Amino acid sequence: MRLISAVLGFALRKAGLVAAVALSLFLGLLLVSALVPVLREAEAERDRLQEVSQRRAALEDQLAGLQSSYEAAQARATETLTTEVAAEVEAGTGRVAEQASEVEARQGDLCGRLEALAEDVLPGPNPCDDAQKALDAAEDALATFEDNLADARADAAVLADPALSNEEKLDRLGEDGGLATQQREIDNTGSELAQAEADEARLERAQGSWAGRVVDLWARSWRWIVLTALLLVLAPGLLRVVSYFVLMPLVRRAHRPIHLAEDPDPAAYLRTSQAQRTLTVRLEDGEVLSARSEHVRPVQGTVRGRLLYDWSSPFISFAAGLYGLSRVTGDGGATSATLATPNDPDSYLMRIDFRDHPGVVMRPRHVVGVVGAPELQTRWRWGIQSLATWQVRYILFSGTGSLVVQGSGDVVATDPGGASTRMEQNLVMGFDSRLVVSVNRTEVFWPYLWGRTPLVDDEFSGAHPLFWQKSTGDGPSSPIAKVFDAFWSAFGKVLGF
Numbered sequence: 001m002r003l004i005s006a007v008l009g010f011a012l013r014k015a016g017l018v019a020a021v022a023l024s025l026f027l028g029l030l031l032v033s034a035l036v037p038v039l040r041e042a043e044a045e046r047d048r049l050q051e052v053s054q055r056r057a058a059l060e061d062q063l064a065g066l067q068s069s070y071e072a073a074q075a076r077a078t079e080t081l082t083t084e085v086a087a088e089v090e091a092g093t094g095r096v097a098e099q100a101s102e103v104e105a106r107q108g109d110l111c112g113r114l115e116a117l118a119e120d121v122l123p124g125p126n127p128c129d130d131a132q133k134a135l136d137a138a139e140d141a142l143a144t145f146e147d148n149l150a151d152a153r154a155d156a157a158v159l160a161d162p163a164l165s166n167e168e169k170l171d172r173l174g175e176d177g178g179l180a181t182q183q184r185e186i187d188n189t190g191s192e193l194a195q196a197e198a199d200e201a202r203l204e205r206a207q208g209s210w211a212g213r214v215v216d217l218w219a220r221s222w223r224w225i226v227l228t229a230l231l232l233v234l235a236p237g238l239l240r241v242v243s244y245f246v247l248m249p250l251v252r253r254a255h256r257p258i259h260l261a262e263d264p265d266p267a268a269y270l271r272t273s274q275a276q277r278t279l280t281v282r283l284e285d286g287e288v289l290s291a292r293s294e295h296v297r298p299v300q301g302t303v304r305g306r307l308l309y310d311w312s313s314p315f316i317s318f319a320a321g322l323y324g325l326s327r328v329t330g331d332g333g334a335t336s337a338t339l340a341t342p343n344d345p346d347s348y349l350m351r352i353d354f355r356d357h358p359g360v361v362m363r364p365r366h367v368v369g370v371v372g373a374p375e376l377q378t379r380w381r382w383g384i385q386s387l388a389t390w391q392v393r394y395i396l397f398s399g400t401g402s403l404v405v406q407g408s409g410d411v412v413a414t415d416p417g418g419a420s421t422r423m424e425q426n427l428v429m430g431f432d433s434r435l436v437v438s439v440n441r442t443e444v445f446w447p448y449l450w451g452r453t454p455l456v457d458d459e460f461s462g463a464h465p466l467f468w469q470k471s472t473g474d475g476p477s478s479p480i481a482k483v484f485d486a487f488w489s490a491f492g493k494v495l496g497f
Helices: 002-035 037-108 113-121 127-160 166-173 180-207 210-254 314-319 384-389 445-449 479-494
Strands: 269-272 278-283 288-292 296-300 302-308 323-329 335-340 347-362 367-372 375-380 393-414 420-424 428-432 436-441 456-461 466-471
Touching (some): 037 127, 296 323
Antiparallel strands (some): 278 335, 288 367, 302 323, 347 428, 367 393, 420 456
């Protein structure tokens, strides 16, 4: 049940984190829209642009349909007129021919001059005048028929002209084919389309402003923002799962344990004191204490300054903080110095004495003071274990002398007693180089998945002590400072600091 609760709690926390990120983005957008009216207006205009673009596209489709229908109607009207005009030309040609025959016949019925004179003198109807009037009427009809035939032929020529469109043919003939209503609808639709195109152009110019670009950028990138938020939330967990179940088993099988001691002297000796908040170091005649000046409190004896602890290893001395030291030398009397951490009330100090020792591995940041003149040495180790622990160099204090080291919460010396002991890397301060050091995967998956414990544990085997602290500092609180601190801590860890 606890496992189910833990899994559900983990899933709910991740879902809540994704929802919180999405809500934060949405609230940020609302805040920006409220604080910057230009952005709010640009957002509204962007929506308006979409509506206008859709309306313009609909009007274009409607206008295209109307024009297609109108052109089809014009084609049908032109075809009908062509047929009618052809029939009219054919009928007019026959009518003109018949009327010409009629005129010719009427001309034969005219009276001569004597007959016309006699008819003018005699009283009563005048047949000669009647024949002339009939001829005149026949000639007028022939002229009308010829004019109509000429007009019909002209219309036929227009309708047969391939260079003219159907609309131009109808315009020249003065015909609309009953399409005036459709033409007015096309004109109205064209006007609406022109207005929509003008609005669209104005809104597109508005979207070219900085506010429009911001709104458009958000509209185009919000999916990537959400995807990035999901990756940021889920990727660490997925990476932890892969590292735990895939990478670390491979490292465990492939790595070779590290043994730093080279030909250790069987008479080598190492002893530790109890961890204390303040540590008093008593010096024999000629014995020298080199300690960080800020840690030195009351002093009995002669104190001098020293720039570096070891001029043969200046970089290591400087990186370890062993520079600007107070050098106290025993003069045969009651010479002593009290050491205490100046800015960490939860810090503890321990003294480590050793003689003819092959080397005490200690992270230099934990070294507060050195008694005597032990030698600074380095050991480089490469391989898959170095990749797993992110450490390729180890710093040793060898020979005879003493170290004063500090740790947070407490400083403990643990002897594995010939077996193996695991310890979280961030708590390990140092170890006796005669120990065999390897790596192993943490045995607790859920605390590791939740970020409470590290993935890799240092594993020590042998009958010599390792030194560890109870806790680690919280580090900087500023996000930027945390980034720099993480970078330099990782870099220093690779080099053994």
